[in-house]
């Protein structure tokens with residue numbers, strides 16, 4: 001099956017599954033709608049023939065009543081069809097949107113999100129995927145209508161002159177070919193323009209993003225970014241302009257061709273009527289038929305061209321919805337049991353892509369249950385990478401990671417992650433209420449205010465949040481209005497960097513009792529007193545539990561049971577703080593540099 005047909009069938013299947021009734025209703029109205037213009041042409045012919053009949057006109061009540069009924073039906077059908085299309089569009093778009101984001105959520109790893117081609121597909125899918133199925137159905141029904149109209153008029157034309165029927169049909173062929181060629185080019189244009197539009201959007205967002213506003217102003221890079229953004233737009237415009245010019249010249253030629261054919265037919269039929277070989281009614285029929293067949297055929301071609309673009313867009317949607325997992329997930333995963341012995345990285349090699357250098361080169365370490373392990377090392381040494389591998393956002397290229405001896409690849413990633421709590425270096429500040437910002441750490445606790453407040457207390461942020469204009473219900477956002485009943489339309493409030501970090505920490509406290517606590521620079525933005533308090537909190541939280549802490553502030557990891565020093569993609573040193581300081585080497589060097597920094 002060709003890709004186009006497969007995509008069209010998928011769109012129909014979706015429309016059928018979620019909006020069968022509106023689809024059937026449209027189908028019926030489409031067939032009725034196709035009969036109306038043919039009936040009007042025949043009734044007109046009858047009226048004209050009767051008027052010019054030698055014995056004077058017969059009773060015209062029937063044909064006239066038929067014409068009035070056909071006129072009313074045509075107008076009504078168009079309106080009802082428009083409503084049904086919109087309704088079907090709403091129903092199917094909702095289902096398509098749901099399926100799209102369910103598919104995005106299903107992706108286990110992070111790899112696809114970092115793939116530019118996938119990002120482009122996702123953008124197209126988001127943009128057109130929702131409306132795609134309904135539009136494809138509408139285009140298919142339009143096509144059906146045009147084909148029925150054409151067939152009806154061709155049969156009618158044959159009764160006047162079979163030759164003319166052939167001339168009208170053949171005259172439309174170049175238009176069919178040209179419009180198809182244009183459609184293919186339009187699709188290529190969209191693919192070329194896509195990456196430029198994505199970058200244009202990125203620069204536009206930077207220029208309007210509240211987070212970036214400070215640096216953009218301080219560094220005075222607004223004009224630079226605007227220049228880049230306009231550059232991308234200009235490139236996209238150049239490609240689109242070339243396409244539009246080609247379309248303009250082709251369509252102008254096609255219009256002249258169809259007008260020529262219509263004119264030729266008219267001259268012939270008028271001469272034939274003058275010579276008495278055809279009736280006045282035949283002239284009326286031919287004029288209506290030529291116009292209708294040309295319009296219908298051009299409509300068919302344009303619909304097909306439109307369908308081509310829609311199919312391409314919906315093809316991107318399907319590609320996302322049907323995307324295979326970036327990481328293999330076992331059909332029958334082994335249950336993730338509570339950690340009993342520990343997590344082991346065995347000769348782990350990893351790089352983010354084949355064309356990028358190795359980040360980890362044979363890392364072998366054990367994180368024993370109930371122990372606090374810390375990772376230290378230069379920037380870019382691979383500390384966060386180890387954390388991402390432990391959460392199975394990526395798989396090692398070589399070697400394995402074992403949870404009590406079971407390879408992470410054999411576990412269900414969602415179950416594995418349910419056993420992990422953590423604060424990430426690049427934690428998210430959600431544009432949600434303060435309570436939701438914490439509650440999101442454990443979906444079950446989203447409405448459990450006492451638990452949320454207890455977590456906030458442990459993270460030292462309870463007083464700050466309860467002092468906000470609407471307490472925990474305050475929207476933490478600088479860009480959205482709080483639109484709910486409680487807050488009316490007042491703008492949201494935001495927090496300082498350290499306060500946001502405490503909220504992220506509270507989120508992790510909400511997940512207390514998990515088997516593994518991961519802390520990647522959890523206190524980088526905190527003041528000294530807060531850092532001290534928070535680390536006390538972490539100590540309590542990890543007491544008896546297993547934790548992995550990454551911090552450049554070596555003072556915060558000195559009481560870890562095991563410190564691993566990463567260098568050059570391997571574990572260069574391992575031991576307790578005192579042992580490492582005594583042994584000399586990288587850790588001792590980093591520690592004495594930091595200590596000197598505090599003394600000087």
Ligand SMILES: Nc1ncnc2c1ncn2[C@@H]1O[C@H](COP(=O)(O)OP(=O)(O)OP(=O)(O)O)[C@@H](O)[C@H]1O
Nearest residue numbers: 114352356359377378379380381382383384385386
């Ligand atoms: N998503 C990614 N795609 C490609 N390369 C990446 C990606 N994430 C990290 N890297 C690269 O992998 C290397 C290790 O990064 P990682 O974040 O693990 O270091 P780190 O030790 O945590 O550093 P830091 O102390 O600065 O946080 C770096 O060279 C980085 O550029």
